[in-house]
Amino acid sequence: MTTVQVLLGDRSYPIRIRPNSLPDLGEAIAQELGATRAVVLTTPRVAAAHHKPVEHGLRAADVRTDRIQVPDGERAKTLRTASRVYDALLEFGADRQTVLVGLGGGALGDLAGFVASTYLRGVPLVQVPTTLLAQVDASVGGKTAVNHPRGKNLIGTFYQSRMVWIDPEVLKTLPPRDRRSGMAEIVKVAAIWDAEFFAWLEEQIEEVMRLEPDALTEAVARACSIKAEIVGLDEREAGLRALLNFGHTLGHAIENAASYRRYRHGEAVTMGMVFAARLSEKRGICPSGSAARLEGLLKRAGLPAQPPDWNQDRDAYLRAISVDKKMRAEKVGVVVLRDIGSAEVLQLTPEEILEGAP
Ligand SMILES: NC(=O)c1ccc[n+]([C@@H]2O[C@H](COP(=O)([O-])OP(=O)(O)OC[C@H]3O[C@@H](n4cnc5c(N)ncnc54)[C@H](O)[C@@H]3O)[C@@H](O)[C@H]2O)c1
Ligand SMILES: [Zn+2]
Numbered sequence: 001m002t003t004v005q006v007l008l009g010d011r012s013y014p015i016r017i018r019p020n021s022l023p024d025l026g027e028a029i030a031q032e033l034g035a036t037r038a039v040v041l042t043t044p045r046v047a048a049a050h051h052k053p054v055e056h057g058l059r060a061a062d063v064r065t066d067r068i069q070v071p072d073g074e075r076a077k078t079l080r081t082a083s084r085v086y087d088a089l090l091e092f093g094a095d096r097q098t099v100l101v102g103l104g105g106g107a108l109g110d111l112a113g114f115v116a117s118t119y120l121r122g123v124p125l126v127q128v129p130t131t132l133l134a135q136v137d138a139s140v141g142g143k144t145a146v147n148h149p150r151g152k153n154l155i156g157t158f159y160q161s162r163m164v165w166i167d168p169e170v171l172k173t174l175p176p177r178d179r180r181s182g183m184a185e186i187v188k189v190a191a192i193w194d195a196e197f198f199a200w201l202e203e204q205i206e207e208v209m210r211l212e213p214d215a216l217t218e219a220v221a222r223a224c225s226i227k228a229e230i231v232g233l234d235e236r237e238a239g240l241r242a243l244l245n246f247g248h249t250l251g252h253a254i255e256n257a258a259s260y261r262r263y264r265h266g267e268a269v270t271m272g273m274v275f276a277a278r279l280s281e282k283r284g285i286c287p288s289g290s291a292a293r294l295e296g297l298l299k300r301a302g303l304p305a306q307p308p309d310w311n312q313d314r315d316a317y318l319r320a321i322s323v324d325k326k327m328r329a330e331k332v333g334v335v336v337l338r339d340i341g342s343a344e345v346l347q348l349t350p351e352e353i354l355e356g357a358p
Pocket of ligand 2: 185269
């Protein structure tokens with residue numbers, strides 16, 4: 001078992017990572033959290049593939065378990081669904097000691113975190129992320145959210161899990177396009193924080209993409225430990241945590257301009273990262289060749305590096321960059337590379353950002 005610690009004083013918690021470990025989750029919840037009751041929040045698609053070993057493991061450890069299902073994906077991230085989950089928890093008589101287990105992708109995890117932080121003013125939360133993006137990004141760091149008709153993630157809390165349990169084998173049932181999309185976030189943390197990990201990825205990317213267990217486990221663990229380190233230094237996004245937005249200013253604008261339909265998140269972030277790296281070179285902030293290196297690695301992960309041509313739709317992009325929630329005054333904080341493995345935030349106007357277009 002590989003363990004990565006998220007260090008946040010008395011709210012510190014472990015991320016445990018091991019292939020084929022779902023059956024052992026129940027024992028860990030019973031032993032480490034001393035729990036006797038759990039409610040598993042999941043979705044139909046994830047439950048069909050992965051709920052059984054979790055449920056059996058909980059029962060075998062004498063943890064009473066109930067299950068609540070909400071729709072798959074982004075649709076479930078609403079106050080309305082949260083309210084339905086509260087109803088079900090009350091129906092089951094879930095109390096303050098009942099552990100809420102979030103079994104699913106990032107959307108389900110965000111909802112599970114939101115419900116866990118508000119039901120009875122907070123119940124213990126265990127995240128069991130089942131997409132690559134959720135394993136390396138969404139499940140680590142304590143941001144919870146539901147969407148509002150006026151925008152994504154507008155309603156939410158900071159609430160840390162008691163434990164994150166990662167079984168990389170569950171990614172075998174994930175569609176390849178979703179796996180590739182999750183890889184973008186792994187490359188992202190390497191690019192902003194860890195040149196050595198970046199070089200390791202350059203050697204191992206094919207093995208990771210083939211879900212070869214050792215390489216995959218190492219990639220997930222190293223990505224989690226970088227995110228855990230950054231969150232440990234800046235839990236509430238006062239500064240450093242903003243580096244995790246590398247590729248996201250333009251990435252969000254690309255997703256937004258395509259009405260969140262055409263591109264997966266990681267695909268849009270890929271284009272945003274390559275763009276930001278070229279901008280960094282153009283402004284003389286980072287050595288030339290860095291953008292090409294980043295682009296080369298992302299392409300080997302099957303990700304599209306070439307951004308759409310926004311000259312036809314320039315106004316839409318400028319608007320999308322401006323409404324980015326990281327906006328400050330007219331300038332927008334955009335993460336640029338100082339080198340592979342190091343990044344900083346520059347304040348630029350949306351026009352200055354788009355001028356970086358090669
Ligand atoms: N809290 C954070 O810090 C944070 C960070 C990044 C992203 N997010 C959020 O994460 C969400 C995106 O997460 P995502 O990319 O995991 O998408 P997702 O949760 O929508 O999952 C994608 C699809 O894959 C299915 N699925 C999940 N695991 C599967 C498996 N093992 N096999 C087969 N199908 C599976 C899901 O049911 C869903 O239909 C967004 O809502 C985003 O806002 C949160
Ligand atoms: Zn992202």
